[in-house]
Amino acid sequence: AQSVTQLGSHVSVSEGALVLLRCNYSSSVPPYLFWYVQYPNQGLQLLLKYTTGATLVKGINGFEAEFKKSETSFHLTKPSAHMSDAAEYFCAVTYNNNDMRFGAGTRLTVKP
Amino acid sequence: NAGVTQTPKFRILKIGQSMTLQCAQDMNHNYMYWYRQDPGMGLKLIYYSVGAGITDKGEVPNGYNVSRSTTEDFPLRLELAAPSQTSVYFCASSSDGRVYDYTFGSGTRLTVV
Secondary structure, three states, X not given: OOEEEEEOOEXXXXXXXXXXXXXXXXXXXXXXXXXXXXXXXXXXXXXXXXXXXXXXEEOHHHOEEEEEHHHOEEEEEEOOOOHHHOEEEEEEEEOOOOOOEEOOOEXXXXXX | OOOEEEEOOEEEEOOOOOEEEEEEEOOOOOEEEEEEEEOOOEEEEEEEEEXXXXXXXXXXXXXXXXXXXXXXXXXXXXXXXXXXXXEEEEXXXXXXXXXXXXXXXXXXXXXXX
């Protein structure tokens, strides 16, 4: 069965520092992988996705993620954190349209 | 363009009461989903629908029912509310053939006391 593990429920970085949010997946078939962001009292918004093709995926707001099959990972990075990046981030995996599994989430705090 | 609209935004229920969470989308999406979000647990799929008249269970369907009489609407019914159903509920939709095209509503925060 497919599942997602996000390492670290809370991550704190300084403004301007590198953001690294970790995601590992378990899937018996080639996965589709996603990162979503959730701001307070809002729904989830898609940051980026990997389906097929290039393993380095660029998303909105300067985020990117790399699909590494050998490591079963899909870590999210951003070179320089902004205060506006403070939010909760969810990694998700699916291989069909009817069963997307989400990780428990990582809350990102950005310190001035 | 409203996207996915959920009502109400907040609700407090007493144990044993029932209610319907409303979800409507104006994007002509065939696929619609209901998730619940519990602290530290991510989102879990309750029910989904691949088109009007077709629904199916997700990971955590017990205590809930759904219907899909139109493409636009996908209400979630709670019968005999229990404290374990205290959660934030999200509705989402996606178009055919694009597994990643999820649009989420802003959620309904439900407390059962």
